[in-house]
Amino acid sequence: MQSVNLGLIGGGTVGSGVYHALQLNRGLMEARLGVRLKVVKVAVKALDEPRPYEIPTDVMTTDWKAVVNDPEVHVVAELVGGVTLARTMILTALELGKPVITANKALLAKHGPELFEAARRHGTNLYYEASVAGGIPIIKALREGFVGNRFTHIYGIVNGTCNYILTRMRQEGADFGDVLADAQRLGYAEADPSLDVDGHDSAHKTGILASLAHGFWVKPEEIHVEGIRSITKIDIQFAQQLGYTIKLLGIVKLGPAQGKKAAARVQVSVYPALIPNSHVLANVNQVFNAVFVRGDVVGDTLFYGRGAGKDATASAVLSDLADAALDLKFGSKCRIPPFVPLNQGGTVMPIGEAMARYYVRLNVADRPGTMAKVATILGQAKIGISSIIQPEGHEGESVPLILMMHDAPNAALTKALAKIAKLPVVKAPPVMLRVETLE
Numbered sequence: 001m002q003s004v005n006l007g008l009i010g011g012g013t014v015g016s017g018v019y020h021a022l023q024l025n026r027g028l029m030e031a032r033l034g035v036r037l038k039v040v041k042v043a044v045k046a047l048d049e050p051r052p053y054e055i056p057t058d059v060m061t062t063d064w065k066a067v068v069n070d071p072e073v074h075v076v077a078e079l080v081g082g083v084t085l086a087r088t089m090i091l092t093a094l095e096l097g098k099p100v101i102t103a104n105k106a107l108l109a110k111h112g113p114e115l116f117e118a119a120r121r122h123g124t125n126l127y128y129e130a131s132v133a134g135g136i137p138i139i140k141a142l143r144e145g146f147v148g149n150r151f152t153h154i155y156g157i158v159n160g161t162c163n164y165i166l167t168r169m170r171q172e173g174a175d176f177g178d179v180l181a182d183a184q185r186l187g188y189a190e191a192d193p194s195l196d197v198d199g200h201d202s203a204h205k206t207g208i209l210a211s212l213a214h215g216f217w218v219k220p221e222e223i224h225v226e227g228i229r230s231i232t233k234i235d236i237q238f239a240q241q242l243g244y245t246i247k248l249l250g251i252v253k254l255g256p257a258q259g260k261k262a263a264a265r266v267q268v269s270v271y272p273a274l275i276p277n278s279h280v281l282a283n284v285n286q287v288f289n290a291v292f293v294r295g296d297v298v299g300d301t302l303f304y305g306r307g308a309g310k311d312a313t314a315s316a317v318l319s320d321l322a323d324a325a326l327d328l329k330f331g332s333k334c335r336i337p338p339f340v341p342l343n344q345g346g347t348v349m350p351i352g353e354a355m356a357r358y359y360v361r362l363n364v365a366d367r368p369g370t371m372a373k374v375a376t377i378l379g380q381a382k383i384g385i386s387s388i389i390q391p392e393g394h395e396g397e398s399v400p401l402i403l404m405m406h407d408a409p410n411a412a413l414t415k416a417l418a419k420i421a422k423l424p425v426v427k428a429p430p431v432m433l434r435v436e437t438l439e
């Protein structure tokens, strides 16, 4: 049986998780693949750092180059994160013609094309199943399982921290700040939570999914990103009354064709959206992730699982190891390239042009004529109102007014809301959230 040896860079939570998972299921994997698998070297920060699973001292080193350059190492897994040294590590391994596995979504978002080009130039491959939605095999699904589909819609709950916070806000009627503080105390949110709660981590993952789905590389700065800091318990409650749940979504929607030969125009965004309670995505709670994919042939599909954590991530890394091992076994160095540009390419649609329905909450003076003033501005902007609620029990100088809007371009609604905000009867900046019906 052919042997394939893995070298790990990173022996912390993820690295030791991979080491442990391979020990656990090595026999099973070897039987399935017909390849003998072994971790021969692990680069760690410090030999005595605490780690959830033990790694034997005789395979550990503190020198990542000793892993990459070891002729006994056939496949390298970069599991340290960051976008500087990790880039050098990966490029060094690729230059040696070694397949590389990474879980590093931030690095791919920033340097993906450079790394893919390096893999191509050196006749090897870069695998990144663990970079999006942890243990959910969504990269493999998009590249292989759905190869016969054009992707019209992808909606992902791809950040466990945000999903945990929004779930608890809904279940407990709690404020964002209180739940975030508790999540930090429990270890579900980082001390600096901005990568997660401001939507950037979701944007890295959404960009990777959009790029794979549509065959042109989406740059992080092209993605419209809104996080969850501005979500209040009052909006969660009103959404609930209207039959919706608020989730932070990564959204990839194929825009309408602009001619037979025109390149695809794709909405790629991250924002909190109201989704119908009756949809399965609304019931993806706590730290779980889910990705909903609609293909023109397959129809609607849904993937659910843990998006982070040592074991879920290890499962994805082992899947990549299996692919790398089979490539080496059969000499098919790059059976599926890491990224395949499609001939026509495509462009990211500016958010202003994206169509959506909307939930708008205004704080208005409780006096006759207020509604007429608001409705006039919306009417002039050709934005239709689908329902209005002014809840009872909010007596006083100002009261909440909830408006649900029909489909309209983002730019048109933003402009109308700017005018509405200036009305003397409007007492606070309008709150706007998009509604994704997932139809």
Ligand code: HSE
Residues within 6 Å of the ligand: 158, 159, 160, 161, 162, 196, 201, 307, 308
């Ligand atoms: N911090 C991420 C999350 C996991 O909360 O889902 C790593 O991307």
